[in-house]
Amino acid sequence: MLKNNTILRLKRILLSDKVNMPSGLIQLLKKDLLKLFDSYFDIKEESLKIEIDSNADGEYDVSIKGVSERIKSPRFMR
Amino acid sequence: MGKKIVLTSGKGGVGKTTVTANLGIALSMLSKKVALVDGDIGLNNLDVVMMVENKIVYDIGDIAEGRCRTKQALIQDDCFPSLFTLPSAKTMDNSRIPPRVFVSIVNELNQDFDYVLIDCPAGIDEGFHRAVAGADEALVVTTPHISAVRDADKVVSLLSTYCMKAVGLVVNRLKGNLVTEGATMDAPDIAKLLRVPLKGAIPEDEEINLSSQISKCKDKSSARLAYLLLASYVDGKDTKVFDCASDYRGFFKKLQRVFR
Numbered sequence: 001m002l003k004n005n006t007i008l009r010l011k012r013i014l015l016s017d018k019v020n021m022p023s024g025l026i027q028l029l030k031k032d033l034l035k036l037f038d039s040y041f042d043i044k045e046e047s048l049k050i051e052i053d054s055n056a057d058g059e060y061d062v063s064i065k066g067v068s069e070r071i072k073s074p075r076f077m078r
Numbered sequence: 079m080g081k082k083i084v085l086t087s088g089k090g091g092v093g094k095t096t097v098t099a100n101l102g103i104a105l106s107m108l109s110k111k112v113a114l115v116d117g118d119i120g121l122n123n124l125d126v127v128m129m130v131e132n133k134i135v136y137d138i139g140d141i142a143e144g145r146c147r148t149k150q151a152l153i154q155d156d157c158f159p160s161l162f163t164l165p166s167a168k169t170m171d172n173s174r175i176p177p178r179v180f181v182s183i184v185n186e187l188n189q190d191f192d193y194v195l196i197d198c199p200a201g202i203d204e205g206f207h208r209a210v211a212g213a214d215e216a217l218v219v220t221t222p223h224i225s226a227v228r229d230a231d232k233v234v235s236l237l238s239t240y241c242m243k244a245v246g247l248v249v250n251r252l253k254g255n256l257v258t259e260g261a262t263m264d265a266p267d268i269a270k271l272l273r274v275p276l277k278g279a280i281p282e283d284e285e286i287n288l289s290s291q292i293s294k295c296k297d298k299s300s301a302r303l304a305y306l307l308l309a310s311y312v313d314g315k316d317t318k319v320f321d322c323a324s325d326y327r328g329f330f331k332k333l334q335r336v337f338r
Binding site: 002 | 224227228231232235260261262263264267271
């Protein structure tokens with residue numbers, strides 16, 4: 001839904017304003033996570049969602065959600 | 079002693095002046111004595127929205143420089159005898175009305191009025207400081223647009239350094255059809271993001287765009303109802319906020335809109 005995307009985008013902007021978090025941080029994190037997940041799952045970039053929020057204690061809530069159709073055979077099991 | 083409320087936003091063009099004027103009108107409809115102070119020195123528009131621009135003899139600059147008394151500069155509204163406008167100085171250098179003088183003018187008005195509403199200039203520089211320094215409560219005005227909400231968030235953070243008794247949010251120019259379709263944020267969504275209590279939601283209304291004043295709108299106009307609810311909230315009589323999407327939910331509501 002468009003509204004949810006707007007809220008998500010706005011949350012990111014407000015958070016980066018407050019904690020001086022570079023707006024590209026999520027993109028960088030996403031890129032690194034995709035590299036990591038690619039060793040274990042078939043995962044599409046658009047299905048990986050990262051959300052960083054701040055809670056009342058000033059800590060960061062980081063949530064990562066992704067959808068994969070297939071688990072790859074981990075290298076150490078080969 | 080009344081309440082001194084500043085209406086601010088950070089971003090320009092969100093409707094601060096229109097909200098200030100119409101909240102003043104709505105409060106005077108509730109039989110309150112209201113003074114509207116144009117804090118936007120040099121870019122004054124409150125006089126135009128209140129349709130008193132042809133009646134100005136003295137302005138806030140004349141009070142500041144001792145050419146008249148505060149009461150002499152006040153302009154009484156034609157429709158609401160308890161509503162007055164204090165116009166700002168249109169040609170004056172911003173620095174010639176220091177915050178200390180502005181605060182003393184607002185405090186003087188506060189002795190005689192139930193509400194002193196200050197229309198704050200856009201931005202967060204000297205003009206913002208002057209307007210906010212005169213108030214003890216703040217209403218942050220925003221629209222559902224991301225840029226306006228972002229600026230409102232910065233203003234809310236700044237206001238926390240001014241020891242305000244209360245800070246509330248007014249979301250202006252909400253389009254009920256877009257809220258229903260999930261295409262834009264609703265007022266409670268914005269209040270939750272900004273962590274500020276929602277005191278008013280004002281729908282986009284063609285009548286307000288044309289006349290700028292709720293007193294010129296039809297009795298059943300949604301903007302008029304929304305401003306009256308906002309005034310009741312500000313006055314402590316009610317805590318209801320207008321639901322801008324109510325007209326767009328359900329088949330019968332849609333039919334009612336067609337035949338209204």
